[in-house]
Amino acid sequence: xxxxxxxxxxxxxxxxxxxxxxxxxxxxxxxxxxxxxxxxxxxxxxxxxxxxxxxxxxxxxxxxxxxxxxxxxxxxxxxxxxxxxxxxxxxxxxxxxxxxxxxxxxxxxxxxxxxxxxxxxxxxxxxxxxxxxxxxxxxxxxxxxxxxxxxxxxxxxxxxxxxxxxxxxxxxxxxxxxxxxxxxxxxxxxxxxxxxxxxxxxxxxxxxxxxxxxxxxxxxxxxxxxxxxxxxxxxxxxxxxxxxxxxxxxxxxxxxxxxxxxxxxxxxxxxxxxxxxxxxxxxxxxxxxxxxxxxx
Numbered sequence: 001x002x003x004x005x006x007x008x009x010x011x012x013x014x015x016x017x018x019x020x021x022x023x024x025x026x027x028x029x030x031x032x033x034x035x036x037x038x039x040x041x042x043x044x045x046x047x048x049x050x051x052x053x054x055x056x057x058x059x060x061x062x063x064x065x066x067x068x069x070x071x072x073x074x075x076x077x078x079x080x081x082x083x084x085x086x087x088x089x090x091x092x093x094x095x096x097x098x099x100x101x102x103x104x105x106x107x108x109x110x111x112x113x114x115x116x117x118x119x120x121x122x123x124x125x126x127x128x129x130x131x132x133x134x135x136x137x138x139x140x141x142x143x144x145x146x147x148x149x150x151x152x153x154x155x156x157x158x159x160x161x162x163x164x165x166x167x168x169x170x171x172x173x174x175x176x177x178x179x180x181x182x183x184x185x186x187x188x189x190x191x192x193x194x195x196x197x198x199x200x201x202x203x204x205x206x207x208x209x210x211x212x213x214x215x216x217x218x219x220x221x222x223x224x225x226x227x228x229x230x231x232x233x234x235x236x237x238x239x240x241x242x243x244x245x246x247x248x249x250x251x252x253x254x255x256x257x258x259x260x261x262x263x264x265x266x267x268x269x270x271x272x273x274x275x276x277x278x279x280x281x282x283x284x285x286x287x288x289x290x291x292x293x294x295x296x
Contacts, residue, residue: 023166027193036186042204049212070278071251105129113177119185124177125154138200167191235265243282
């Protein structure tokens with residue numbers, strides 16, 4: 001009798017884990033929270049998320065927003081039947097598509113890792129899938145974890161990479177060949193699908209709560225006023241601002257600075273080209289809002 005029960009348990013575990021169906025990376029609304037502990041400071045978490053859909057060359061894409069992606073020029077499409085995820089970037093009106101993720105890979109197979117517009121090499125070289133583990137995540141479901149190491153001939157990358165089916169890279173989403181390291185470039189600490197917490201790593205944070213759905217329910221920074229005058233940008237009624245970052249249309253960071261109960265913030269815009277810029281403002285509980293700035 002005991003042997004029979006043991007056999008049933010093994011079969012159930014196998015059917016729950018190894019034989020699972022593919023878990024798509026994108027849902028209606030996805031949110032990732034990314035933590036970088038610069039010099040031990042782990043107070044602020046960056047958030048990026050999908051915001052709407054678009055059609056390019058008769059193909060449907062998810063638009064990435066937030067964090068370094070507020071220019072909305074990172075577009076993702078997922079081929080569920082092939083278990084592949086592609087990224088199209090729009091830089092200077094030029095389109096370029098990359099194969100970022102291939103969740104159909106088997107142990108021992110290789111993939112060329114591309115990390116476009118990230119702190120990692122754009123072409124990270126060849127990586128070998130060294131193992132696949134099936135582990136439960138925060139939502140109680142089992143997900144495949146893909147562990148990669150640089151292939152022997154790879155002289156560009158010297159670190160390991162980790163993907164999770166349904167989540168993506170544990171480094172930046174556009175860096176499948178990036179190293180997830182809170183004390184380095186950073187790592188994903190929370191991931192949500194339609195507001196549900198899928199993945200959480202509470203090594204450096206207390207809990208995971210979605211920012212995007214909550215932000216839609218309340219008006220953020222209702223009293224803030226922004227003026228652009230004589231080579232400077234003035235932000236008034238800024239007591240709730242904890243961090244402010246400014247990016248150009250290519251998503252390049254021009255400024256990132258923390259504040260503590262500052263009533264008026266002044267930023268010099270001397271030397272900036274006449275263009276459109278995006279100002280990402282963070283308040284308490286890492287709530288964010290994006291403002292558009294036009295310089296002439």
